[in-house]
Structure formats: C-alpha cells, structure tokens
Amino acid sequence: MAVKDTELKASFSNYLSWRDNYQTFPKVSRPTVTGTFSVDRNREYVDSNEQMNYLLYPGESVHWDLNLGYDTYETKPESAKFEKIDNILKFIMTNWTKVALPPNHPEIKKRCLTPEIICFRGCLRLLMCTPYEATERNDGWIINVSKFKGTIYMCEEDSPERAAKRLNETEDMKRWTYYGFKFEQYILTKEHNKPNDITQPVIESEEFYAVFQSSFANHQLLYSAETDGVYSNKPLPKDADLSKIPVEFVEVKTMKRQDTPHQERNFRRNKLMNIWSQSFLCGIEKVFIGERDFQGVVHRIKRMQVSQMPEIGKNEWNAAICMNFCIKFLDMLKVLLKNVDDPDTVYRFTFNPRVSGRIQYEVFPQKTEYSFLQPWFVEVHWDLNVGYETFEGKPESAKLEKIDHILEFIMTNWTKVALPPNHPERKKRCLNPEIICFRGCLRLLMCTPYEATDRNDGWIINVSKYKGTIYLCAEDSPEKKARVLNETEDMKRWAYYGYKFEQYILTKEPNKPNDMTQPVIQSEEFAVAFQSSFANHKLLYIAETDGIISDKPLPQDADLSKIPIEFVEVKTIKRQENRHQERNFRKYRLMNIWSQSFLCGIENVFIGERDPQGIVNRINRMQVSSMPRIARDEWCAAICMNFCIKFLDMLKVLLKNVDDPDTVYRFSFNPRVSGRIQYEVFPRKTEYSFLQPWFVDFVNKHQSAPKK
Known part of the structure; x- marks a missing residue:
C-alpha cells in the first residue's frame, strides 16, 4: 500500500525561480570510465566490448539515404521494457572489485559500494532538463x-503520457526514429x-554501454550510458579494459534541416539541451550531427563542440541551472531516504508538467510491482556453519559404486543410447556413444596440462572396452x-560450506526456500546424462547437477531431454582480499568451474563469497563464456579441450583390438613424481575391473535384439 507525502511538493514547487538563484556552475568531476559491457541481439548482457563501434567520419558533405533498409529494421522486443536496471546490477556483480569499498574503509559499515547513487545516464538527463520542461508539450x-x-x-519508468505516445506512433514517427539508428x-x-555493409539490417537491440563514476558536489555516482562509438586511430581488443586505456567517446545524432529561425530556436531550446546533458555526463567532447532533408537524406554532417553548446543555447537554457537542479534533487533523496535500507521499498517520484509544475512522490514500503532490485543481486547473510553438527556425509560404501549408476541409466534408457539394428556400426558396437564416463573424468583430463605441480594430487583412471564402447572410471589417487x-x-x-550454500540458494520447490534447520544430506544427488561429440569422438557422460532455472515446478517424472531447460552451477569461495588470492582463483579454481560448466552447457555460475567465519555476504553471477577471458594467461580453454581429445584419440588406438569387460587399462598421473601419464594393463578380472556382471549380461542379451 502506498504512503503519500507532500513535503516534496512544497520544497520543489518554485524551482523555476532558480533561474535567478543558481547561475554558478557547481563542482562536478570529469567522469572516469569504470568499465564497459554490451547487449546482444537477444538482449543478453555480454561482459565485453563486442558491440563497440568506431567513428568513421567521411567529411562534411555526404549523400546518405536513411530510408535504406527500413523494411528489415529489427526493433527492440517488448520485453526490453522489463529489464529495468538489471544490466547495471550485472555489471556491478561482474566488476565488484572496481566498485566495492575496501574492507578497511571507514564507511564500510554504512555501505559496501563506493558510489552512493547508481542509475542509468537517462535518469540524470531527465533531472537536468526538468527546470526547462515544465510545459504541456x-x-x-x-x-x-x-x-x-x-x-x-x-x-526510470515511462510516464503514462510517454507510453501512450509510443503506442500511438504514426508510421512517420517510427521512420524518424529509424533514421537515427541508420x-x-x-x-x-x-x-x-x-x-x-549498409544493406545489413539495423538491429536496435545491439548496444554498447560505458559505465562512469563521477562526483556531483558531494555525491558520488556510478551511471551507465549507451555509447554510440569511440574515436580511435587503432582497433581495440574486444576484451580491452577501457578503464585503463585513454579513449574518446563520440555521440552521433540526426536532425531535420533547420530552414527557418523558428526551427533553429526550437533546436537550441529543446534538442540541444538534451544533447549537451547526455554528452557532458560522459565526458564527450564532440557530437556529429547529420542534417537530413524531408525525404530522409543526410547531405551535411555538422561537428559540434560540447563545451560550446551552453553558449549556443544560453538564451534558452542554462547549464548551471540544469546541474544545480539535479544536485538539489540528489540532496533531497539522501535526506528523504536517510533511515531507509530495504531493497523492496520504493520511493516513486513523478513529474507531470501537463498537470502540475511539482514533483510528487509516493512510498511503497514492501515488495510491489515497482520494486526493481533483483533477488539475485541483493546481498545475503547466509551462515554456512548452520547445521554442521547434523551433516550426513556419504557412507564409505559410496567409494565402491564406481560407475554403477551410469550402467543402471544405460539399462533403463537402452532405446535412447543403443544403435538401431540396421546401423552399419552395429557389428562393432551396440551403443551409440563410443566413450562413456562421469563428467569428472573429462574434467580431470581437461585440467591436466595445468596441474603438473607438486600441489596437485594427480589422478587414476581405469579404462575398459566392451562391445565396441570404451568406459572410463576415475579412482582416488x-x-x-x-x-x-x-x-x-x-x-x-x-x-x-559448499553443500550448505546449495541448501540456501537451491530449493526443492520453485520459489519456496528450504528449511535451513533440516540436515544437509550429501548422498542425495541429481544427475543428468549428456551426449556430445569431441572432435570425432561420441561421448555419453553423467554429471551431478546442482539445479535448474525454472519459474514453474516440473513433474518428477518429466523427461528433461524433451524440455528446454537451463542448468546452473553454484559454488562457494573464500573472499579474495588481495591480488595473490585473485590470481590463485583464476589459475586453479576457475579452470575447474569452467570445465565442469562447459561440459554441461551451463551458461551461468552463482558463486557465494564467504568471509573467514563462513558467512556469505555476496553472490556473484559469472558467465561461463567469459571465464577463459577472465583467466587471462593462467590457462587456455583450447589447450584443455585439445589435451582431452588427444587422450581419447590415444585410448581408441591403444584399445583397438581389446573387447573384454574385465580387462583394465589403468592410467595414472602423479605430478609429484613425473609429468607423464603412465599405464598398466590388467588382462583378467582384478580388483580394478568395474563393469558389473549384471550389466555385461544385460548388454549380451540386448546386443542382437534391442529393447523396444
């Protein structure tokens, strides 16, 4: 339920009189780049500069038809309206160390981030222009x-008037919008x-953002701005950190050619103020404006200096008043929200110049449709020590299971994995996969090139081949x-801690938190069987999977091979407080997380950062696709995969003439003794044999007559 307040109406009712009182430009620091991100065609956040553009200025005179390609124009989907400030939140999570206060900062008990105010640039532009927009138009x-x-x-949220205007856009208005993108x-x-290539469609969803930090008087801000392009005399890497490279951003605009003094004044009064505020907030020095005729053809490109815009528009608006008004609004926010600290509570400010020249607000003190700080962003306080004394670990007998659960899965799902009777390979093998194992075996192989150090335990992998299929079974070294x-x-x-974190962040029922007083039972697992090909190898492997993302419950007997599903991985790590710890994470832990996730097609990993006492205060969402880049020079994903494939190549050659369920090739890697992989052959049934008699009998019965 909203709580109304009238204080703001009184304090802001006469702001237009500021034209006489706030002529001095306030203290505003030059914005500095904190980082960048992109939004792709599918409106997905991308932690890179992949959508960055370069200015290619052709000179003042051109002949560019902005109508070209209008019929193939891809507009933003309606769902873009619901993104709110999600991409800023994702940026903060991805770049936490850049924006978080250091642990010993005197303000750390009051706030955890350096910026006091966070938003998109558009919010600041709205506030800066408000003193001159109190008209019915x-x-x-x-x-x-x-x-x-x-x-x-x-x-920011669209006002009802703006939403109505968009809904009732004429074809001409839509075309004029397109002109800007073209x-x-x-x-x-x-x-x-x-x-x-100008014949390619314009895709409105593709965007490049720069994130800036600046101070407005005594306010420290972080804001994100969609950025048209950069001016650079050389190409920049897609993963370049633009906070460490001097870069010049540019703004480009189109406008209808001004043929009369009235049109020129309208440009100075309205559009120029918006262009200046947008550009000033990003430290942009030049704006390139394409002047178009009535037919949508640009004949001239005008280059304007941002620093000169306030002088050009001085009779219509005052830059000092714009900035002072924005700062006064931020002053008021700090006072109004002094004792507020809740991610769901929303103060909803509205300005409707068609009704009143006042800014009004309502308070929504619990979670409502207006709440916009996402649950995955909001910090937590999860004590991972809870329930430790009731922890039920796996029994010792679990070590003797070997790959029994994979064999049981194959028997239960024979028709999904068996080759059809008429398949040309049927005489050589009865199963479609050539290699079968747990994901853990593949992860061990992928990480081996970077684990030949004394700090690692090494591994043992037992290998057998039967009916043309190779089986791998890992064993503790x-x-x-x-x-x-x-x-x-x-x-x-x-x-x-890892299992307790899963109990916090995962639930048995959608949107219903687990009972944290219940014991953690390590034996309870959910596993998924995947099929994939590595080069010329067909694999089936099973992976214990932490959870899924779904807004509705799925039946326990649902066949997930027929339902699009997004799996997730969750991890805990000790908070990294120095560069050495950060490097160790990138070098060792990140490689393992990436390999595990990559093998399951997982896109996002949720990592809980815990303090030395086992309290998780922050959850970071990491994109799996960005992990190899984050690793920098510590490891290479291509080397990981190629090593694994070479090992599988070698297995096929070595076991070419082998086909016995009891024979075991026992591979061992001990980096403390040697950097080599060694093997022994055990040609009869031994303690290392792992293909169970009940599975061998089942395969023998079904080889010639596949189960229907």
Whole structure:
C-alpha cells in the first residue's frame, strides 16, 4: 500500500525561480570510465566490448539515404521494457572489485559500494532538463528509487503520457526514429576503418554501454550510458579494459534541416539541451550531427563542440541551472531516504508538467510491482556453519559404486543410447556413444596440462572396452586418499560450506526456500546424462547437477531431454582480499568451474563469497563464456579441450583390438613424481575391473535384439 507525502511538493514547487538563484556552475568531476559491457541481439548482457563501434567520419558533405533498409529494421522486443536496471546490477556483480569499498574503509559499515547513487545516464538527463520542461508539450517522467546497503538506486519508468505516445506512433514517427539508428550505421563501423555493409539490417537491440563514476558536489555516482562509438586511430581488443586505456567517446545524432529561425530556436531550446546533458555526463567532447532533408537524406554532417553548446543555447537554457537542479534533487533523496535500507521499498517520484509544475512522490514500503532490485543481486547473510553438527556425509560404501549408476541409466534408457539394428556400426558396437564416463573424468583430463605441480594430487583412471564402447572410471589417487584421511576439522567444515550454500540458494520447490534447520544430506544427488561429440569422438557422460532455472515446478517424472531447460552451477569461495588470492582463483579454481560448466552447457555460475567465519555476504553471477577471458594467461580453454581429445584419440588406438569387460587399462598421473601419464594393463578380472556382471549380461542379451 502506498504512503503519500507532500513535503516534496512544497520544497520543489518554485524551482523555476532558480533561474535567478543558481547561475554558478557547481563542482562536478570529469567522469572516469569504470568499465564497459554490451547487449546482444537477444538482449543478453555480454561482459565485453563486442558491440563497440568506431567513428568513421567521411567529411562534411555526404549523400546518405536513411530510408535504406527500413523494411528489415529489427526493433527492440517488448520485453526490453522489463529489464529495468538489471544490466547495471550485472555489471556491478561482474566488476565488484572496481566498485566495492575496501574492507578497511571507514564507511564500510554504512555501505559496501563506493558510489552512493547508481542509475542509468537517462535518469540524470531527465533531472537536468526538468527546470526547462515544465510545459504541456512534455511527457514528464517517473523515477523509482530504492536504497540498500547504503547505496541509492534510481530506475526510470515511462510516464503514462510517454507510453501512450509510443503506442500511438504514426508510421512517420517510427521512420524518424529509424533514421537515427541508420545514421549510426553509416557513420560508425564495427571494424576499425572498414565501413559497415549498409544493406545489413539495423538491429536496435545491439548496444554498447560505458559505465562512469563521477562526483556531483558531494555525491558520488556510478551511471551507465549507451555509447554510440569511440574515436580511435587503432582497433581495440574486444576484451580491452577501457578503464585503463585513454579513449574518446563520440555521440552521433540526426536532425531535420533547420530552414527557418523558428526551427533553429526550437533546436537550441529543446534538442540541444538534451544533447549537451547526455554528452557532458560522459565526458564527450564532440557530437556529429547529420542534417537530413524531408525525404530522409543526410547531405551535411555538422561537428559540434560540447563545451560550446551552453553558449549556443544560453538564451534558452542554462547549464548551471540544469546541474544545480539535479544536485538539489540528489540532496533531497539522501535526506528523504536517510533511515531507509530495504531493497523492496520504493520511493516513486513523478513529474507531470501537463498537470502540475511539482514533483510528487509516493512510498511503497514492501515488495510491489515497482520494486526493481533483483533477488539475485541483493546481498545475503547466509551462515554456512548452520547445521554442521547434523551433516550426513556419504557412507564409505559410496567409494565402491564406481560407475554403477551410469550402467543402471544405460539399462533403463537402452532405446535412447543403443544403435538401431540396421546401423552399419552395429557389428562393432551396440551403443551409440563410443566413450562413456562421469563428467569428472573429462574434467580431470581437461585440467591436466595445468596441474603438473607438486600441489596437485594427480589422478587414476581405469579404462575398459566392451562391445565396441570404451568406459572410463576415475579412482582416488593414493595422495588424494591420504589427504582425505588426514583432513583437519577446518577442512571438513570448508567442504560442508559448499553443500550448505546449495541448501540456501537451491530449493526443492520453485520459489519456496528450504528449511535451513533440516540436515544437509550429501548422498542425495541429481544427475543428468549428456551426449556430445569431441572432435570425432561420441561421448555419453553423467554429471551431478546442482539445479535448474525454472519459474514453474516440473513433474518428477518429466523427461528433461524433451524440455528446454537451463542448468546452473553454484559454488562457494573464500573472499579474495588481495591480488595473490585473485590470481590463485583464476589459475586453479576457475579452470575447474569452467570445465565442469562447459561440459554441461551451463551458461551461468552463482558463486557465494564467504568471509573467514563462513558467512556469505555476496553472490556473484559469472558467465561461463567469459571465464577463459577472465583467466587471462593462467590457462587456455583450447589447450584443455585439445589435451582431452588427444587422450581419447590415444585410448581408441591403444584399445583397438581389446573387447573384454574385465580387462583394465589403468592410467595414472602423479605430478609429484613425473609429468607423464603412465599405464598398466590388467588382462583378467582384478580388483580394478568395474563393469558389473549384471550389466555385461544385460548388454549380451540386448546386443542382437534391442529393447523396444
């Protein structure tokens, strides 16, 4: 239920009189780049510069038809309206170390982020232009505001008037909007100094954003701005950190040619103020404006200096008043939300110049449709020590299971994995996959090139071949067994933390949190069987899977091979407080997380950062596709995969003439002794044989007559 307040009406009712009182430009720092991100064609957040464009200025005179390609124009989907400030939140999560206060900062108990106010540039532009937009021709605005962990977040929303205008757009209005995007396609390029193919469709969803930090008087801000392009005399890497490279951003605009003094004044009064505010907030020095005729053809490109715009528009608007008004609004926010700290509570500010010259607000003190700070962003306080004394670990007998569960899955799902009777390979093997194992075996192989150090335990993989299919079964190395046997109480507790974190972040029922007082039972697992091909190898492997993303419950007997599903991986790590810890994470843990996730087609990993006491205060969402880039020079995904494939190549050659369920090729890798993989052959039934008699009998019965 909304709580109305009238204080703001009184304090802001006479803001237009500021034209006489706020002529001095306030103290505003030059914005600095914190980072960048892209949004792709599917409106997915991408942690790179892949949508960055370069300015390719052809000179003042051109003949560019902005109507070209209008029939293939791809507009943003309706769902884009519901993104709110999600992409800023994702940027913060991905770039936490750049925006978080250091642990020893005197303000750390009040807030965890350096910026006090976070928003898109559009919110600031609205506020800056408000003193000059109190006319019936303007649509007004709505800004929702929340405060959490000491930081204020602002989220713009379309006013009813603006939403109605969009809904009732004429064909001409839609075409004029398109002109702006088409002009960008002409004057900007994806590749440095290489003009775009103008016959390609304009895709409105593709965007490039820069994130800036600045101070307005005593306010520290972080804001994200869609950025048209950069001016650079050389190409920049897609993964370049633009916070560390001097870069010049540019803004490009189109406008109808001004043929009369009235049109020129309208440009100075309305459009120029918006262009200046947008550009000033990003530290942009030049704006390139394409002047078009009535037919949508640009004949001239005008280059304007941003620093000169306030002088050009001085009789219509005052830059000092714009900035002072924005700062006064931020002052008021800090006072109004001084004792507020809740991610769901929203202060909803509205400005409707057609009704009143006042800014009004309502308070929504619990979760409502206006709440915009996402649950996956909001910090948590999860104590991973809870329930440790009731932890039910796996029994010792679990070590003897080997690959029994895979064999049981094959028997239960024979028709899914068996070759059809008339298949040309049927005489050589009865199963479609040539290689079968748990995901863990593949992860071990993928990470081997980077684990030949004394700190690693090595591995043992037993291999058998039967009816043309190779089976792999991992076994603990003596070093790992010794380490497990000699685990300290702290080490056991750290292992428990991972399972407890799963209990917090995953649920048995959608949107219904687990009961944290219930014991963690390590034996309870959910596994998924995947088929894939690595080069010329067909594989089936089973992976224990942490959870799925779904907004509705799925039947327990649902066949997930027939339902599009998104799996997720969740991990816990100790908070990294120095560069050495960060490098160790990138070098070792990240490679394992990437390999596990990549093998299951997982796109997002949720990582809980815990303090030394086992309290998770922050959850980071990492894109699996970005992990190899984050690893930098520590490891290479291509080397990981190629090594695994070479090992599988070798297996096929080595076991070419072998076909016996009891014979085992026992491969061992002990980096503490040698950097080589060694093997022994056990040609009869031994303690290392792992293909169960009940499975062998089943395969023999079904080889000639596949189960229907």
